[in-house]
Amino acid sequence: MILLAVVVATALAFDFTNGFHDTANSMAASIATGALRPRLAVLVSAVLNFVGALLSLSVAATIAKGIVEPGAITLTTVFAGLIGGISWNLFTWYFGIPSSSSHALIGGVVGATLVAAGSDAVLGHGLVAKVLIPALLAPLTAALVAGLGTFGVYLVTRRIAPDFRDKGFRFGQIGSASLISLAHGTNDAQKTMGIITLALIANGTINKDADVPMWVILSCALAISLGTYLGGWRIIRTLGKGLVQIEPPQGFSADSSSAAVILASSHFGFPLSTTHVATGSVIGSGIGRREAKVRWSIAGRLGLAWLTTLPAAGLVGALAWKLADLLGGDLGVTVVFVLAASLALWLYLLSRRDRVDASNVTDDWIPANVPETTAPVAVPAP
Numbered sequence: 001m002i003l004l005a006v007v008v009a010t011a012l013a014f015d016f017t018n019g020f021h022d023t024a025n026s027m028a029a030s031i032a033t034g035a036l037r038p039r040l041a042v043l044v045s046a047v048l049n050f051v052g053a054l055l056s057l058s059v060a061a062t063i064a065k066g067i068v069e070p071g072a073i074t075l076t077t078v079f080a081g082l083i084g085g086i087s088w089n090l091f092t093w094y095f096g097i098p099s100s101s102s103h104a105l106i107g108g109v110v111g112a113t114l115v116a117a118g119s120d121a122v123l124g125h126g127l128v129a130k131v132l133i134p135a136l137l138a139p140l141t142a143a144l145v146a147g148l149g150t151f152g153v154y155l156v157t158r159r160i161a162p163d164f165r166d167k168g169f170r171f172g173q174i175g176s177a178s179l180i181s182l183a184h185g186t187n188d189a190q191k192t193m194g195i196i197t198l199a200l201i202a203n204g205t206i207n208k209d210a211d212v213p214m215w216v217i218l219s220c221a222l223a224i225s226l227g228t229y230l231g232g233w234r235i236i237r238t239l240g241k242g243l244v245q246i247e248p249p250q251g252f253s254a255d256s257s258s259a260a261v262i263l264a265s266s267h268f269g270f271p272l273s274t275t276h277v278a279t280g281s282v283i284g285s286g287i288g289r290r291e292a293k294v295r296w297s298i299a300g301r302l303g304l305a306w307l308t309t310l311p312a313a314g315l316v317g318a319l320a321w322k323l324a325d326l327l328g329g330d331l332g333v334t335v336v337f338v339l340a341a342s343l344a345l346w347l348y349l350l351s352r353r354d355r356v357d358a359s360n361v362t363d364d365w366i367p368a369n370v371p372e373t374t375a376p377v378a379v380p381a382p
Contacts, residue, residue, distance in 0.1 A: 003075050006333055007199045010082045010340075012223040015192040017089040018101040019049065019227020022188060024236040025098070025258065025278035026181040026228075029251035029285075031362060032240030033166075035173035038231070038358035045181040046229040052185020053193075053221035067106060067131070068113045068198075071208070072121035076324050077112045078199045079333055083340050084108025084317030088309060094347045096234040096242075096356075097305045100273035104313040105191055106131055109198075111314025112321040134265065135273060135306075139280030142261045146281040149253035150288025157249065169248035176255035181228075183262035184274050189224040193217055233356045239279065241365040242298050244286035253288065254281040276306065 026049075027041040036044065085105035092099035106127075113121050157165045196216045200206045206213070240246065246254070258281045262274055279302060286294035320340075324332035 003079075003330060003333060004199060004203045004205070006337065007075050007079045007082070008196055010079055010086070010337065011192050011196045011199065012219060014082050014086050014089070014101075014105065014195070015189065015220050015223035016227040017086055017093070018105075018188055018192065019046075019224040020230040020232035021089050021093050021099075021101050021227075021235060022184060022274055023228050023230075023232040024239040025274045026184055027177055028236045028240035028278070029246055029254050029282065030173045030177040031236060032246045033170060033173060033248045033251040034362075035170035035248065035251065036177065038233075038236075038361055041177070042229050042231045044178060045184075046225040048178055048181035049185040049189065049228050050221045050225040052182040053189035053224065054217065055182075055186050067123055067126050068109060069117075069121045069123060072117040073113065073198055073202045074116065075199055075202050076333060077116045077321060078109070078195060078202060080112035080116075080321035080324060080336070081105070081109030081317045082195065083320040083336055084111055084313040084315075086340060087316045087343060088313040090344055090347050092305060093232065093234060094351055096238040097302060098235050098239050098275045098279055099302075099305045100135075100275045100309055101188065102191055102273045102275075103131070103135065103306075103309040105195065107310035107313030108317035108320075109195070110310070111317035114314070115318045116321050116325075135276060138261060138265070138273065139276040139283075142257050142277045142280035143284035143287065145260065146254045146257035146284030147288035148284075149257055150250050150285045153249045153253055154289060166248040169252045172252045173248060173255055176252055176259055179259040180255055180262065180274075180278070183259050185221065185224070186263070188274060189220050192220045192223070196220070231358065231361075233358065233361045234351070237356050237361050237365075238298075239282060241362070242295060243279070243282050243302075244292055244294055246282070246285065247289070247292075250285035250289055250292065254278075254285040257281040257284065 023042055023045055026045045027036065030036045031038050031041050082105070085101070085108040088099065088104035088107070089101055110122055110127065153169070193212050193216050197206070197210075197212050200213070200216075201208050201210075244250070258274070258278045261277045261281075265277075279299075283294055283299055286292040320336050324336050326332065327335055
């Protein structure tokens with residue numbers, strides 16, 4: 001029971017990192033265009049994340065039963081997979097990279113499962129059909145929808161005064177960004193619900209056909225909401241300012257496209273990366289506006305990070321399992337937990353040296369004489 005409690009706590013810690021890592025998906029465009037003030041934006045997103053987490057359980061079922069064989073999983077395997085996901089989330093957060101928390105979690109669990117139980121315990125068909133294929137199609141679909149939407153709104157509003165037009169689209173963004181937050185809750189919070197359910201099955205607490213317990217649903221909804229409220233300002237800055245200089249019509253098109261794709265994926269039970277969708281939508285909004293400039297060098301670096309997510313998180317998950325297994329039992333899990341906590345503290349202290357928060361998240365992306373980078377750069381006040 002002590003080991004189960006540690007696994008559940010680690011899962012909720014992952015859910016917390018998922019919240020602040022993915023706030024940008026919902027609110028980066030609205031903050032960048034001035035539709036919502038930064039602090040108000042993250043508060044709205046946190047509340048709607050909580051509500052969204054209670055609306056559907058399709059994605060939780062996919063994570064719990066569709067990626068790895070539940071009967072081959074132990075609590076140590078689940079714990080190691082979570083460590084892989086948390087480590088990747090923290091690393092990419094520090095560098096301001098909008099990477100996929102979903103794929104980090106899945107990669108960590110798959111990596112730990114491979115070394116613990118062998119390849120037969122990984123459901124290859126489920127991994128390909130419900131993770132890899134959506135990972136390829138989601139950003140392309142979102143970019144296409146956002147690009148067409150952006151082109152359309154500029155075409156329809158070409159004779160309207162820009163100031164009047166932008167004011168209207170800022171109001172529209174409040175609604176579309178709120179819808180993304182709701183959709184994010186229906187998709188991302190449930191991944192942790194699925195992981196905790198997997199741990200409960202491995203421990204024999206519930207059988208493999210049981211529904212997700214209500215206490216799991218509520219605790220995961222609360223954890224992701226608290227993480228969302230912290231803001232994840234470093235990634236908000238990259239997505240809102242680094243890829244494209246977003247105007248209100250673009251922001252509205254990007255947010256609306258993201259919400260539509262995420263809600264559709266939740267309905268079909270795909271553990272889709274909301275980060276891939278939101279990033280694809282922002283890039284699409286730049287392509288759809290003739291005068292916009294997409295920073296393709298940054299987009300390329302993000303794409304490289306996306307390709308690295310599954311194997312990197314899987315490697316950490318595998319190493320975490322090996323170390324825990326080598327040391328044995330509670331001692332091994334405790335040592336790995338302390339190492340992960342130390343990593344989190346180290347990255348947090350490093351982040352204070354070039355702090356990004358609500359006060360500077362909307363500053364210009366690249367100050368004079370500063371090389372372009374995916375890491376956030378604070379602009380000194382004039």
